[in-house]
Amino acid sequence: MPLEWYVAIRFLREGRMQTLLIVAGAAIGVAVMLFLSALMGGLAESLIAQTLGTQAHIVVRPVVEAARPQRTSTRDTLVMPRVERTAQRVRSIVGWQQVMRDVERAPGVVSVSPTVSGPVFAQRGDASKSVILLGIDPERFARIYPIRARLREGVYRPVGDSCVIGTELASDLGVSVGDKVRLSVVDGASDVFTVAGLFDLGNREVNRRWVLVSMRSAQTLLDLVGGVSAIDVTVDDVFAATTIAESLSARTGLVADSWMQTNAQLMVGLRSQSSSSNLIQVFVVLAVAMGIASVLIVSVVQKGKEIGILRAMGTSRRSVLVVFLLQGGIVGLLGSIVGVGLGMGLSVFFASLAVAADGSPLFPVHVSLALIARCTVVAVSTGLLSAVLPARRAARLDPAVAIRNG
Amino acid sequence: MADATAAERDAPVLVLEGVHKSYGTTVITEVLRGIDLRVIPGELTAVTGPSGSGKSTMLNLIGLLDRPTSGKVFVAGEEATALDDAGLTRLRGTKIGFVFQFHHLLPGFSALENVMMPMTIASGRPRPWMHDKALALLDKVGLADRADARPSELSGGQQQRVAIARALAMDAPLILADEPTGNLDTETAGRVFELMRELNRTTRQAFVVVTHDPRLAERCDRVVRVVDGRIVSDGPPNGAAHG
Numbered sequence: 001m002p003l004e005w006y007v008a009i010r011f012l013r014e015g016r017m018q019t020l021l022i023v024a025g026a027a028i029g030v031a032v033m034l035f036l037s038a039l040m041g042g043l044a045e046s047l048i049a050q051t052l053g054t055q056a057h058i059v060v061r062p063v064v065e066a067a068r069p070q071r072t073s074t075r076d077t078l079v080m081p082r083v084e085r086t087a088q089r090v091r092s093i094v095g096w097q098q099v100m101r102d103v104e105r106a107p108g109v110v111s112v113s114p115t116v117s118g119p120v121f122a123q124r125g126d127a128s129k130s131v132i133l134l135g136i137d138p139e140r141f142a143r144i145y146p147i148r149a150r151l152r153e154g155v156y157r158p159v160g161d162s163c164v165i166g167t168e169l170a171s172d173l174g175v176s177v178g179d180k181v182r183l184s185v186v187d188g189a190s191d192v193f194t195v196a197g198l199f200d201l202g203n204r205e206v207n208r209r210w211v212l213v214s215m216r217s218a219q220t221l222l223d224l225v226g227g228v229s230a231i232d233v234t235v236d237d238v239f240a241a242t243t244i245a246e247s248l249s250a251r252t253g254l255v256a257d258s259w260m261q262t263n264a265q266l267m268v269g270l271r272s273q274s275s276s277s278n279l280i281q282v283f284v285v286l287a288v289a290m291g292i293a294s295v296l297i298v299s300v301v302q303k304g305k306e307i308g309i310l311r312a313m314g315t316s317r318r319s320v321l322v323v324f325l326l327q328g329g330i331v332g333l334l335g336s337i338v339g340v341g342l343g344m345g346l347s348v349f350f351a352s353l354a355v356a357a358d359g360s361p362l363f364p365v366h367v368s369l370a371l372i373a374r375c376t377v378v379a380v381s382t383g384l385l386s387a388v389l390p391a392r393r394a395a396r397l398d399p400a401v402a403i404r405n406g
Numbered sequence: 407m408a409d410a411t412a413a414e415r416d417a418p419v420l421v422l423e424g425v426h427k428s429y430g431t432t433v434i435t436e437v438l439r440g441i442d443l444r445v446i447p448g449e450l451t452a453v454t455g456p457s458g459s460g461k462s463t464m465l466n467l468i469g470l471l472d473r474p475t476s477g478k479v480f481v482a483g484e485e486a487t488a489l490d491d492a493g494l495t496r497l498r499g500t501k502i503g504f505v506f507q508f509h510h511l512l513p514g515f516s517a518l519e520n521v522m523m524p525m526t527i528a529s530g531r532p533r534p535w536m537h538d539k540a541l542a543l544l545d546k547v548g549l550a551d552r553a554d555a556r557p558s559e560l561s562g563g564q565q566q567r568v569a570i571a572r573a574l575a576m577d578a579p580l581i582l583a584d585e586p587t588g589n590l591d592t593e594t595a596g597r598v599f600e601l602m603r604e605l606n607r608t609t610r611q612a613f614v615v616v617t618h619d620p621r622l623a624e625r626c627d628r629v630v631r632v633v634d635g636r637i638v639s640d641g642p643p644n645g646a647a648h649g
C-alpha cells in the first residue's frame with residue numbers, strides 16, 4: 001500500500017470518534033440526497049405517467065381562425081374594441097390522411113391516431129350530461145391510450161352504433177353495458193348508441209366526459225363527413241415532445257401542442273419542485289463539507305507533531321497533502337456506502353407508508369444505479385474538496401516548529 | 407585505490423561553514439552567530455551549552471528542518487543549502503536519522519511500524535525485507551519482544567530505544583539526537599546513552615547528541631560547547647565538558 005494511504009487510514013483509525021462523526025455526517029447527507037432525489041423522481045414520474053395516461057404526447061390541430069376587431073370605415077375608430085373568439089364549431093384538418101402519413105414519418109414519432117371530437121349531450125331518460133364525443137380508429141387509439149388495460153366492463157368495440165364510455169358517466173346516467181344512450185348535438189342532430197364497454201382511465205374528468213364511438217358515427221353527428229379534428233401523436237422520448245411538436249408544426253403548417261405545453265402548470269410545478277430539492281441538496285452538501293473540513297482542521301492541529309516527525313523522516317510536503325486529501329476522500333466514500341444503504345432503507349420505508357387504500361404504492365421510489373453513482377461521486381468529491389484547506393495547512397506545517405512545540 | 411577509500415571514509419559527513427541564524431522580521435534576534443563545524447564518520451559528538459544558547463536551532467539546521475540565514479551546510483558531501491525543499495526532504499529521508507526528546511514516536515503505529523516508517527517513506531524495498539530489518543533493529547535495542555506494542559504501552563526508556571532503532575533504520579551516515587535522555591531518569595538515561603555509544607562503535611555512523619548532562623558528555627569522543635550562538639570550545643571531553 002502506498003505510504004499516503006497507509007498513513008491516511010491510520011490517522012482516521014486513530015481519531016476514532018472524530019472519524020465516526022464525520023462519516024456519520026456524510027452518510028446522513030448522502031441518505032438525504034438519495035432519498036430526496038428518489039422521492040422527487042418518483043413523484044414526477046408518477047405525475048407524468050398519470051397525465052400521459054389520458055393525454056397524447058402531442059396533439060395536431062387545425063389553425064384557429066383569427067378574430068379581427070371590427071372597425072367603421074368612415075371614422076377609422078374602433079367601435080367594437082372587444083374581440084370575441086369565432087364561434088366554436090368543429091373544423092377539420094384539410095387533407096388529414098396526407099398529414100397523418102407525414103406526421104407518422106417524422107423522426108421521434110411512435111404512433112398517431114386521428115380523432116373527430118366535439119361537444120354533445122348524452123341522455124338517458126331524464127338524465128342529461130354534457131360530454132365530449134370522440135370518433136376514433138379503435139386500433140390506433142388503443143396504441144396511444146391504455147384503454148384495453150383499463151376496460152372495466154364489456155368490450156372495447158366503438159364501432160357501428162356502439163359506444164364505449166367512462167365508469168363515472170355510466171353511473172351518472174345510470175347505464176351499464178348493453179343499455180342505450182342518446183347522443184345529441186346542440187343544433188338538434190342526434191343518434192342512439194349501445195354501451196359496449198366501460199373504461200376507467202384513472203382520471204375522473206375523463207371517465208365522466210369521454211364517449212368513444214367510431215369515426216364515421218362522430219363525423220355524421222358532428223357534421224364533419226370525411227374530416228378529422230385532431231391527430232394524436234405519441235413520441236419515443238416524452239421530454240422531447242415540445243421539440244418534436246415544433247418540427248411537426250413546421251412540417252404540416254398546423255398547430256401542434258405537446259403535453260408539456262398543454263400542462264404548463266404541471267411542468268412549472270415539477271420544475272420548482274426539483275429546483276427546491278436541488279437547493280436542499282446543495283445546502284446538505286455544504287453542511288457536510290463544512291463538517292468534514294472543520295474536523296480535519298482540528299486533526300491537522302492535533303497531529304502537528306506527527307506530521308513534523310513524518311516530515312523529519314523524509315516525507316514530502318506533497319505526501320502530507322495527499323494524506324489529508326485522502327482522509328477527506330475516504331470519509332466521503334465510507335459516508336456514501338453507509339448513506340446509500342440508509343437512503344435506500346428510508347425510501348423503501350417511505351414507499352411502504354405512502355400506499356393507496358388497496359395497498360398499491362401511491363408512487364414509485366426508484367433508487368437507480370445512476371443515482372447511487374451520482375451520490376457516491378458527490379460524496380467523494382465533497383470529501384476531497386473539503387479536505388483541500390486542511391491538507392494545505394498540513395503540508396505547509398514547518399516541521400521544526402511542529403517538533404519544538406511539544 | 408586504497409587511498410581513495412581512506413579519503414572517502416574520512417570525508418566529513420557534516421560540515422557547517424559560517425552558519426548564522428536569525429529569527430524575527432521587525433525585532434531580529436541572532437541565535438547562531440557564525441558556526442563552523444566538521445563531523446567525520448564514526449564520531450560521537452556531544453553538544454552542550456546553557457539553555458537558549460542555540461543548540462536545538464543548530465541541530466535543526468543540521469537536520470535540514472530549517473535553513474540558515476547565511477552560511478553553508480553540507481550533509482554527506484551534498485551542499486544542502488543549495489537544495490530546494492524536495493531535495494532537502496530526500497536528503498533528510500536518506501542521510502539523517504532523528505531521535506527527539508519529546509513525542510518521539512507516532513502514537514497510532516506499533517513499535518515495529520514506527521521503526522519501519524523511514525523505510526516505508528523511502529519505499530523501494532519489499533515489505534518483508536523492511537519488516538525483518540526493523541525486527542533486527544528492535545532486537546539490537548533489546549525490544550524484539552515488544553515489537554507489536556503501541557508507544558503508549560511502552561515505558562519512556564523503551565520508547566526512546568524504539569526511537570533510536572527508527573533513527574538507524576535507513577543506515578543514515580548521520581544520526582541526530584536532541585536531548586534523547588532528557589526525559590528519562592538517571593539510570594535509564596545512562597543505559598539509553600550506552601546503547602547509542604555501542605551502536606556508534608559498531609556502525610561507524612556519526613552521532614551528534616545535544617545533552618545537558620555533563621556525565622554523558624564525558625563519555626563522548628568530542629564535546630562541542632555552544633554559548634550565545636557561538637562554539638566556545640570543541641575537543642575531547644576532559645578539556646571541554648566542564649569548561
Ligand SMILES: Nc1ncnc2c1ncn2[C@@H]1O[C@H](COP(=O)(O)OP(=O)(O)OP(=O)(O)O)[C@@H](O)[C@H]1O
Pocket residue numbers: 429430435437455456457458459460461462463464
Ligand atoms: N522559531 C523561533 N523564533 C524565534 N526565536 C526562536 C525560534 N526558535 C528558537 N528561538 C530562540 O532562539 C534561542 C535558542 O533556542 P534553542 O532552542 O536553539 O536553544 P537551546 O540551546 O536548545 O536551549 P535548551 O537547552 O533550553 O533546549 C532562544 O532564545 C529561542 O527563544
Ligand SMILES: [Mg+2]
Pocket residue numbers: 461462463584
Ligand atoms: Mg533545545
